[in-house]
Amino acid sequence: MSESKHKQNTIGLNSIAVHTGTIHDAFGGVNTPIQPSTAIEYLSGNGNIPYPRNFNIPNHEAVSKKIAALEGGESAIVLATGMSAIAAGILAIAKPGDHILMQNNIYGGTRAFVELLREKHNINVTLITSMTPDSLAQSVTNETVLVYLETPTNPLLEIIDIALITQWAKDNGILTMIDNTFASPVNQRPLELGCDIIMHSATKYMGGHSDLMAGALIGTAEYIEKCRKISAIYGMSLNAVDLSLLERSIKTIGVRVNQQNANALEIAEWLSKHPGIAKVHYPGLQSHPGHDIAKRQMSGFGGMMSFELAGNDMEYRxxxxxxxxxxxxxxxxxxxxxxxxxxxxTSHYLITSEERALLGITDMLIRFSVGIEDAQDIIHDLERALQ
Ligand SMILES: Cc1ncc(COP(=O)(O)O)c(C=O)c1O
Structure with missing residues (x-):
């Protein structure tokens, strides 16, 4: 087997997506072969015991190299789910007694993990409602080791200024970790904006076909090795078949996400003019409060949006x-x-309607993940349903 000759730092994102990491087989095939073996000969292995749970099988090597290159990172690890990436990524940094500053309006599963961090690991977490240097400064302690953020947010597509937050964290000697799931590396590259660690639910845009679950962490080789040790113990690895499926899927991430960007912008503009729609939350719209920051830190506005139907009639919804x-x-x-x-x-059903109202999540709010179908067909579907 030989590694593909293409290198990450000399080629563009689509070429990375197709070629980086691919391990050509002895037969000359252009795809990394699936290696599902769990019993692997080890006598000639320099002490590196090959076993899928240790993240050292060829399918892991291939897809993790691709993901690291897409984000411009030194190293990456691919895990069983996005939640395992969040858990391993945080536990590789924080120990009992440490403190984390975490954005309040983050993915519900991450919020649930905060309770485990507090109760089972004695790691203190302060949830920050407005992610600005001032509000972080008010809650920072001598024990703070990590700032955790997510942008655009779920489901209201709020935009956090990544460079501003990471600069504040650097000035205070604190690491930053970002959930880059919504944007994907096609639209947002947080390491270039000063972030230290990126996590992904690869179940979403990286997988892209709603048929696999995976997670990823990207950072320095030293940090990823810490994550690997923890994840191997907790058994958070992904099997060779799904790793191969993920590698195949990522090859088209640029094409898919660019089509989703274009569709979402056209649809958001159409929805914002429709009398049946009270409000559209999409960072690509000039009316969006985070539009200027999004323009600065994103190369595309993404395929995610949310909108509120006019009125308050749940039967109409x-x-x-x-x-x-x-x-x-x-x-x-x-x-x-x-x-x-x-x-x-769905994502916010566990909290009371009063709390939801405070967060701006009304019963008439709908989250929309725009696909790669033809924009006009999506608009026709919306138009008919809105009549
Ligand atoms: C933004 C975000 N982060 C993390 C996760 C968790 O990922 P997974 O479901 O792959 O564990 C999700 C899942 O919906 C998500 O939307």
């Missing part, structure tokens, strides 16, 4: 969703197919 033909009302996001969810019923 449910009727609208039931009338959709091409768009599915389904969990997850980032797939080639357009999907919608009601955050009040």
């Amino acid at each position: 449910d009727d609208f969703l039931q009338k959709l033909r091409m768009i599915s009302v389904a969990t997850s996001l980032g797939g080639v197919e357009s999907t919608m969810t009601i955050p009040a019923q």
